Amino acid sequence: MTNTSTAERSRTKQLEVLTDAQHQQLHRLVAEGNPFATRENFAIWVCVQYQFQQKIADLYRNPTLKSLLPDLEDRSRLPAAAADLKDLGQEVPQADVMNADDLTTAQVLGWLFVSEGSTLGAAVLRKKASESLGLSDEFGARHLAASPEGRARHWKAFTALVNELPMSEEEERQLGEAAQAAFTCFAVELRNAYGISA
Template identity: 25%
Template sequence: MSGNSIPLVSSVFLSDLKNQTSDSHRKLESLPISASILSPEMKKSDYIDYLSLMYDVHKSTENVIFPLLPEIITDLDQRRKSHLIEEDLAFLQYNKTGSNDIFNTSKITIPFALGILYVIEGSSLGGRFILKNISKIPGLENNQGTHYFQGYGDKTGTFWKNFLGFLSEYEENYKCGNTIIEGAIYGFDSIYNHFTSI
């Protein structure tokens, strides 16, 4: 699949996806742990808590979601991020033992998995903005301990557009928009439940 054959700006499906997940997205962003990474008063302990939670999310994505999608998302291996969080936590001298399963349904289909990945990949977009705030924490200057939020670096926009291309092409070929949207809502809600379980 090319990932480029569907014009992104005219995709009605992508508009529907964004609109129908907006409530779940807002609910997740309203949590104190989500807000903490943008707070000027953010402490290193807040940052560690957030990274630890996101490690579980990415580890679960890589274990459960990625195996379903290598034929659809051709650059999937470049989208792995749990190792970046491991590096950051090691720099912060935080020992995380094990991880919690976030996406534990055994009935995940390819379009449902694409919806979950839409949530995960979308979170990388804000990473560059968040990085500016995190870099103000004493000890995190000089890009140390911030590998996760550096993400794709200056290629972040390109990676997002490519993902939307893969997503749109799959939806166009298989007419499975509703299932993708269900997966995305499940993704947001699963992360919300994980964030509120601490």
């Protein structure tokens, strides 16, 4: 196994550096879309969240990762996003679904790195949804709720997996490219949903 302290300096930190520009772009897109202006605008955001979570739903069932992180499948926010859409009077949209069998474990981790990482920033979004729109963990904003063990511990368990899993140089490359692809995918869906020009 890779030394955890070394891996933390190299793998997850390098992923954060690698995707930082895309992460910042997403912050700008969210601000431009202004999902907290009205419930209708927020519903568009939830649709994007649902479509992204639907796209990667199968990745949460990766057998290799599930054996190392038993709660992996339960981490999917797809059911919560579907319930939020129902609360907001929206139909559940369809989305392309990725097949986990078509990806390496490293690629799956890259996509999940972006999805799992977004749960940290969701704390700020949850507060805005509550203060601006009157939504909560029980109505309309379930997909932004913290896990029972808390956001930090939830994220730490996932990053420990990313850091400790042995990878070749090729797998490291796949991990990074998959994380970038996930950010690009979410940004495109957000632009399309809110009609934001490139």
